[in-house]
Amino acid sequence: MTVQPAIPILSATSILEGVNPVTIEQMPTIWQKIARGEAEVGHPEPQFLVALAQLFFTKATDGSPEIFQQGFDCQSLYQQGAWDTLQFFGADYLLSAYPNFELAKDTAVAKDGVERVIAFATDVFDDFQYELPASFYRMLLCPIERDSILESRAMAFDIRMQGVKRAYDACLHAFNVTRMLMSVQDKATRHGLLLQHGCGCDHELTNLPAAAPGSTVQYSFENQETRHKAITAYTWRMWNEYMLFPLSIQSKTLAL
Numbered sequence: 436m437t438v439q440p441a442i443p444i445l446s447a448t449s450i451l452e453g454v455n456p457v458t459i460e461q462m463p464t465i466w467q468k469i470a471r472g473e474a475e476v477g478h479p480e481p482q483f484l485v486a487l488a489q490l491f492f493t494k495a496t497d498g499s500p501e502i503f504q505q506g507f508d509c510q511s512l513y514q515q516g517a518w519d520t521l522q523f524f525g526a527d528y529l530l531s532a533y534p535n536f537e538l539a540k541d542t543a544v545a546k547d548g549v550e551r552v553i554a555f556a557t558d559v560f561d562d563f564q565y566e567l568p569a570s571f572y573r574m575l576l577c578p579i580e581r582d583s584i585l586e587s588r589a590m591a592f593d594i595r596m597q598g599v600k601r602a603y604d605a606c607l608h609a610f611n612v613t614r615m616l617m618s619v620q621d622k623a624t625r626h627g628l629l630l631q632h633g634c635g636c637d638h639e640l641t642n643l644p645a646a647a648p649g650s651t652v653q654y655s656f657e658n659q660e661t662r663h664k665a666i667t668a669y670t671w672r673m674w675n676e677y678m679l680f681p682l683s684i685q686s687k688t689l690a691l
């Protein structure tokens with residue numbers, strides 16, 4: 436009997452095994468630069484990230500049977516969506532895109548606990564660093580730009596969120612990788628906060644004592660392989676969500 440390894444090792448080559456990936460030259464320019472080491476990114480494994488981007492673009496455009504088995508021809512739609520997605524995130528992994536956590540409070544609007552939100556986002560950054568893109572941390576920080584850090588905001592329809600809602604919502608939806616969600620909530624609860632997502636696509640922080648009196652979330656990844664797999668799955672989900680966002684059906688009446 437052959438025993439399958441529980442968690443296959445993910446690497447730049449293993450994730451492209453058995454697929455006929457697009458070439459680097461077929462990718463958006465920013466990814467060509469990342470692949471050649473010409474873009475200033477902080478990701479610890481840029482070649483893995485590039486391979487993941489290649490896989491994402493390949494699967495969205497090569498007529499993969501799991502996507503196109505019904506003969507539903509929306510390849511051009513996927514192609515444009517995958518292109519837009521990778522163009523956005525390529526720039527979002529640049530060091531210059533990340534927020535400055537120390538200066539964040541200078542531009543904060545809220546007056547009630549901005550320091551807690553920044554401390555929470557900083558804790559998350561200390562853990563995941565540049566393995567996750569800038570929008571991920573900007574999404575965690577954004578409650579400080581509201582009248583109150585506890586304000587719930589339905590991003591899809593709020594004119595103040597139009598430029599960022601697609602990326603922020605993709606980051607929130609990718610939390611269906613619950614290991615990642617628990618890891619982030621673990622850090623939120625250390626500061627008495629809990630991250631909430633409707634999804635309508637509303638987003639808010641709640642005060643932990645009010646939401647769940649006496650409770651905390653404690654979570655750490657079982658091992659490095661599990662952690663790597665969770666971050667990879669999260670990234671993959673985030674890109675998918677970003678790509679599909681324009682196709683999603685929004686209902687204003689469900690947003691609040």
Ligand SMILES: [Zn+2]
Pocket residue numbers: 604607608632634635636637
């Ligand atoms: Zn949402």
